[in-house]
Amino acid sequence: MKPHSNHPYHLVDPSPWPLTASIGAMTITSGMVVWFHMNEMYLFWIGMTILMLTMMQWWRDVTRESTYQGKHTTKVVAGLKLGMILFIISEVFFFISFFWGFFHSSLAPTVEIGMIWPPKGINTFNPMEIPLLNTMILLCSGITVTWAHHSLMSNNYSQTTQSLLLTVMLGIYFTILQGYEYMESSFCISDSVYGSCFFMATGFHGLHVIIGTLFLAICLMRHTMNHFSKSHHLGFEMAAWYWHFVDVVWLFLYISIYWWGS
Secondary structure, rough: OOOOOOOOOOOOOOOOOHHHHHHHHHHHHHHHHHHHHHHHOOOHHHHHOOOOOOOOHHHHHHHHHHOOOOOHHHHHHHHHHHHHHHHHHHHHHHHHHHHHHHHHHHHHHOHHHHOOOOOOOOOOOOOHHHHHHHHHHHHHHHHHHHHHHHHHHHHOHHHHHHHHHHHHHEEEEEEEHHHHHHHHOOOOOOOHHHHHHHHHHHHHHHHHHHHHHHHHHHHHHHHHHHOOOOOOHHHHHHHHHHHHHHHHHHHHHHHHHHOOOO
């Protein structure tokens, strides 16, 4: 039996998951090099498998620590919230770099791209078609995730389940539509600076939507297992913060790249 702790902080037990996550990440990056140069994906999928298994077991341990062992005290929760806020700020600056590159190239087009924007030969997407639909989908998902939060705070189990399920479905729908848009695109990432800026910015946002959808899907699963209460639902709260961040970034992408940039 462990001695009683005389402080409110959580000193984590020895864990193999940081090591296996590092091995998985290294295998993925090595696999991407093999994929790009030799068109073989076996190493990439090995890395993805390692990382997915690590995520499942690491999150399982965190869930046990917070829900069943009571390790997430008020002090720990405050530290986790601050960590999430700093992470989201770092993500904001990550996307600022893409917007910086886009506006640098679009406001003063160089002679190499014909001194016009978009560059000659680039057929841009109509911002009133799929991009506008995706904007409405993400705005609606922002409403449903807020509905889920308010329902959870009101101890309304059924409405929390319904609204969270709706949010996850809207996230999946957004990803499907963006995939369809990419397949229909008349240009690719190699087509001048426009293609590079477009696919880097929208592609990384799409990746964040997939991560956010996964985040919310796990919260939905935990909610059905009664892991959350009115006063203790940090995992869901962080997922909601992340989803709102994804929403706001998309609004900037839609206005600057799809609408103004086209």
